[in-house]
Amino acid sequence: MTAPRRTAAGDRGGRPPVSSAHEVAAVAQRVLLERGFDETSVDELAAAAGISRRTFFRYFPTKADVLFADSPAEVERFRAGLAAGGPADSWRVVVTRAVMEALRFAPEDREWALHRAQLFFTVPAVQAHAVRVWATWRQLAVDHARRVRHDDPLFSLAVGHAVLAATLAAHEYWTREPAADLGDLLARTLDLLLPPDPPSQR
Amino acid sequence: MTAPRRTAAGDRGGRPPVSSAHEVAAVAQRVLLERGFDETSVDELAAAAGISRRTFFRYFPTKADVLFADSPAEVERFRAGLAAGGPADSWRVVVTRAVMEALRFAPEDREWALHRAQLFFTVPAVQAHAVRVWATWRQLAVDHARRVRHDDPLFSLAVGHAVLAATLAAHEYWTREPAADLGDLLARTLDLLLPPDPPSQR
DNA sequence: CACGTTATGGCACGCGGTGCCACAACGGAA
DNA sequence: TTCCGTTGTGGCACCGCGTGCCATAACGTG
Numbered sequence: 001m002t003a004p005r006r007t008a009a010g011d012r013g014g015r016p017p018v019s020s021a022h023e024v025a026a027v028a029q030r031v032l033l034e035r036g037f038d039e040t041s042v043d044e045l046a047a048a049a050g051i052s053r054r055t056f057f058r059y060f061p062t063k064a065d066v067l068f069a070d071s072p073a074e075v076e077r078f079r080a081g082l083a084a085g086g087p088a089d090s091w092r093v094v095v096t097r098a099v100m101e102a103l104r105f106a107p108e109d110r111e112w113a114l115h116r117a118q119l120f121f122t123v124p125a126v127q128a129h130a131v132r133v134w135a136t137w138r139q140l141a142v143d144h145a146r147r148v149r150h151d152d153p154l155f156s157l158a159v160g161h162a163v164l165a166a167t168l169a170a171h172e173y174w175t176r177e178p179a180a181d182l183g184d185l186l187a188r189t190l191d192l193l194l195p196p197d198p199p200s201q202r
Numbered sequence: 203m204t205a206p207r208r209t210a211a212g213d214r215g216g217r218p219p220v221s222s223a224h225e226v227a228a229v230a231q232r233v234l235l236e237r238g239f240d241e242t243s244v245d246e247l248a249a250a251a252g253i254s255r256r257t258f259f260r261y262f263p264t265k266a267d268v269l270f271a272d273s274p275a276e277v278e279r280f281r282a283g284l285a286a287g288g289p290a291d292s293w294r295v296v297v298t299r300a301v302m303e304a305l306r307f308a309p310e311d312r313e314w315a316l317h318r319a320q321l322f323f324t325v326p327a328v329q330a331h332a333v334r335v336w337a338t339w340r341q342l343a344v345d346h347a348r349r350v351r352h353d354d355p356l357f358s359l360a361v362g363h364a365v366l367a368a369t370l371a372a373h374e375y376w377t378r379e380p381a382a383d384l385g386d387l388l389a390r391t392l393d394l395l396l397p398p399d400p401p402s403q404r
Numbered sequence: 405c406a407c408g409t410t411a412t413g414g415c416a417c418g419c420g421g422t423g424c425c426a427c428a429a430c431g432g433a434a
Numbered sequence: 435t436t437c438c439g440t441t442g443t444g445g446c447a448c449c450g451c452g453t454g455c456c457a458t459a460a461c462g463t464g
Contacts, residue, residue, distance in 0.1 A: 014441025015429040128330030157371040165367035169359040192397040216410025217460040
């Protein structure tokens with residue numbers, strides 16, 4: 001019947017892509033940082049990456065998404081970090097470790113991460129989009145908290161929002177004091193904002 | 203010269219507005235809730251309010267702004283609440299009171315407030331805009347915290363983000379349990395998320 | 405009536421984002 | 435080789451949001 005499946009061998013067939021999401025993101029990020037987010041149109045980004053405007057929107061559903069190309073990897077690290085916590089570990093420690101692990105970057109990516117963070121707090125459109133992306137983080141944190149306090153949904157929600165608030169506070173401070181270590185800042189803000197262990201009462 | 207100032211008497215002159223921001227907001231909010239945010243165009247909102255599309259954008263800089271018509275009043279209540287705290291009051295109590303005071307609504311506005319909260323967590327465009335509006339809240343909270351701990355800017359930032367996180371968590375819970383009292387929820391989430399009083403160490 | 409003032413509404417434009425479709429570039433089978 | 439299915443590409447038209455520009459309407463005052 002119409003042989004829908006390709007034989008085997010690499011699972012390829014059809015026209016090969018002229019580029020990749022990673023390549024386009026790398027070019028676009030550089031251009032966006034150089035010329036400004038709102039001052040750069042998608043047409044310019046596409047031209048810089050050597051693709052058409054229409055193809056750009058196949059790689060990224062939104063102009064802002066090009067700044068979050070590695071977001072899925074971060075989310076996956078966060079998820080793995082939450083799952084890696086042993087039963088003996090305090091949940092606050094588990095969450096803190098997971099956040100720090102998820103947001104860790106290679107030294108050569110530090111400047112890029114800093115620039116991106118600065119975009120969050122200066123360009124409204126980027127910040128707006130970041131909130132939508134980080135909803136996944138929040139949900140993961142909420143699910144994790146629910147496993148600790150399945151009796152108190154408000155507590156779980158608060159934990160989820162606390163994770164985001166701590167992450168944002170650390171990044172905001174970082175943009176003003178770039179010499180600081182983001183990991184240290186995250187550890188401190190999480191310690192400040194994560195609710196304390198539930199008292200043994202009730 | 204050219205008599206720039208009108209004589210006196212009510213400070214009026216020129217063509218009178220055909221409507222007001224409050225009237226337009228009331229109509230638009232109803233339509234948006236009935237037909238959905240993304241499914242309603244600005245042309246439809248303008249037509250429903252009896253004004254032109256161009257005039258709509260003079261009343262509100264953005265389609266989403268029509269949902270935040272009373273935001274300035276809330277911000278002002280928040281600011282006043284923060285300033286009203288006596289020196290004997292704990293800063294956590296002051297902040298909690300200020301938030302609850304700012305977000306208090308008349309009983310007849312309860313349903314509208316609930317619907318608006320539901321829009322925050324379902325329509326990405328609204329949530330994105332809310333973040334930008336609430337940056338003012340955060341800044342006020344940060345400034346207030348700085349008066350308590352002027353030595354620790356990271357602490358101040360964390361407080362600011364905690365206020366927003368608690369507000370969001372309370373609203374999110376409220377949208378799922380509309381029978382709950384928003385004030386109670388706010389008090390609980392703020393108690394969970396506001397950092398504890400700085401220990402007397404150092 | 406002429407004038408300044410203020411609000412309105414129409415028009416054109418740019419930009420982000422989407423649906424549709426023709427076509428290009430690959431592998432495989434006849 | 436030719437035909438075919440598959441997959442990526444790019445062009446085009448379209449819609450909605452938001453803005454700048456400008457003509458004009460509606461007021462008060464001289």
